[in-house]
Amino acid sequence: MNAVLPPPQLFVRTVALRTHSGSLVRRLPAGAPLAWLTGDDGIVGWGQAARLDLSGEPPGTEPTDTTRFTAAARWVDGLVEKADVADEVGLPGTGLVAFGTFTFAPDSSGSSVVVPRVLLGRRGDRTWLTTVSDASGVHPEELLHPVPPLRPVGPLSWLPGSLSGPEWKDVVAGTVAHIRAGHLEKAVLARDTVADAGSPIDVRTLLERLRMRFPSCFTFSVAGMVGATPELLLRREGDEFTSLVLAGTRPRGATPEEDRRLGEELMSSAKDVEEHGLAVDSLRASMEPFADELSVPAWPHLLRLANVQHLATRAHARLAPGVSTLEVLAALHPTAAVGGTPTPEAMRLIAEVEGMDRGGYAGPVGWMDGAGNAEWGIALRSAFVDGARARLFAGCGIVAGSDPESELAETESKFRAMRGALTDDGA
Numbered sequence: 001m002n003a004v005l006p007p008p009q010l011f012v013r014t015v016a017l018r019t020h021s022g023s024l025v026r027r028l029p030a031g032a033p034l035a036w037l038t039g040d041d042g043i044v045g046w047g048q049a050a051r052l053d054l055s056g057e058p059p060g061t062e063p064t065d066t067t068r069f070t071a072a073a074r075w076v077d078g079l080v081e082k083a084d085v086a087d088e089v090g091l092p093g094t095g096l097v098a099f100g101t102f103t104f105a106p107d108s109s110g111s112s113v114v115v116p117r118v119l120l121g122r123r124g125d126r127t128w129l130t131t132v133s134d135a136s137g138v139h140p141e142e143l144l145h146p147v148p149p150l151r152p153v154g155p156l157s158w159l160p161g162s163l164s165g166p167e168w169k170d171v172v173a174g175t176v177a178h179i180r181a182g183h184l185e186k187a188v189l190a191r192d193t194v195a196d197a198g199s200p201i202d203v204r205t206l207l208e209r210l211r212m213r214f215p216s217c218f219t220f221s222v223a224g225m226v227g228a229t230p231e232l233l234l235r236r237e238g239d240e241f242t243s244l245v246l247a248g249t250r251p252r253g254a255t256p257e258e259d260r261r262l263g264e265e266l267m268s269s270a271k272d273v274e275e276h277g278l279a280v281d282s283l284r285a286s287m288e289p290f291a292d293e294l295s296v297p298a299w300p301h302l303l304r305l306a307n308v309q310h311l312a313t314r315a316h317a318r319l320a321p322g323v324s325t326l327e328v329l330a331a332l333h334p335t336a337a338v339g340g341t342p343t344p345e346a347m348r349l350i351a352e353v354e355g356m357d358r359g360g361y362a363g364p365v366g367w368m369d370g371a372g373n374a375e376w377g378i379a380l381r382s383a384f385v386d387g388a389r390a391r392l393f394a395g396c397g398i399v400a401g402s403d404p405e406s407e408l409a410e411t412e413s414k415f416r417a418m419r420g421a422l423t424d425d426g427a
């Protein structure tokens with residue numbers, strides 16, 4: 001149980017910057033950067049004007065418990081209520097902005113909400129600078145100092161994850177047997193691997209590589225969770241809601257023909273279409289109570305990324321009046337793209353068989369502003385970076401037709417995003 005201190009009063013000032021080009025990442029000081037980027041656009045922040053860290057609920061707490069979200073919502077509401085805001089830009093991501101990461105399971109520690117001291121944002125041809133202080137009178141430009149260049153990561157040693165490949169395949173085979181016996185329909189199983197760089201990893205280097213290599217993904221860094229996720233749990237602008245559900249994966253082909261063949265195979269695979277459908281159904285069921293209108297295409301499309309291709313469905317909704325962003329987030333998490341079906345059974349099985357704590361992996365990561373605008377992804381293709389070490393995670397949806405060997409290969413394709421970001425020669 002967390003005793004949450006009352007939030008401080010903050011003085012927030014957003015000004016338009018006349019000219020600002022180049023990578024936002026290259027304006028970040030070294031340290032613990034905050035970032036949410038899509039290609040050249042997005043927001044980056046540094047320093048801490050306010051921060052909330054939540055410890056996990058006691059072991060044995062219901063896997064669908066949402067206390068971490070409600071505690072964060074109370075704290076953020078208090079911040080917004082007390083804040084003194086002067087915002088001359090008025091776009092999503094201006095004024096008071098909080099970045100957040102929530103753990104996958106309620107009994108994990110590591111859910112955090114951070115309001116940076118300085119935030120730099122870009123949306124198309126608009127750029128802005130926000131400063132946050134607990135005293136009025138600081139001029140925003142004063143906080144834009146020259147920063148040290150991005151550092152390479154250096155040679156890496158790879159250490160084993162919680163389970164070896166063969167052990168993980170046995171866990172997948174056991175899960176398939178459970179599913180075939182009718183105990184559940186789907187469970188998403190993940191594994192980890194650890195990279196040791198010998199000296200502290202410059203997270204800015206990882207962010208710059210990820211945003212360049214995965215321009216259609218959401219490159220993020222919040223309280224140690226770093227990655228480039230293709231999966232948008234929710235975007236909110238006013239009462240407009242969007243979500244991009246992904247489930248069902250093939251690698252990219254080595255030739256255009258092979259790539260097309262793999263894509264066609266994915267689109268017509270009964271196993272993958274079922275796995276995808278369960279993720280879409282879970283989103284629809286969670287969204288219905290909050291939406292005045294909800295539109296979900298009947299058939300998925302193909303989404304191609306640098307390392308893998310996915311079945312994808314984009315859902316839109318108009319939110320009912322009075323609905324709060326964190327309330328929706330709490331209801332959506334975990335979709336069956338990262339948990340399973342039925343959710344409680346899948347969550348219990350994951351905790352029992354994976355042999356690791358997922359921390360923030362597969363949990364929501366993103367930002368929200370004082371007006372309720374927000375973008376939250378699911379922290380996939382990610383790692384927890386702590387000093388010289390990065391713990392990488394990758395998972396796969398397991399259904400009755402899953403083959404352990406192919407699922408292990410799929411995790412390797414998914415690890416490639418973070419492995420590549422950590423590797424200096426780009427290999």
Ligand SMILES: C=C(O[C@H]1C=CC=C(C(=O)O)[C@@H]1O)C(=O)O
Binds near residue numbers: 336394396
């Ligand atoms: C759980 C992960 O991916 C999810 C999202 C897209 C496709 C998935 C799949 O095909 O299994 C997973 O549901 C991960 O990347 O770690």
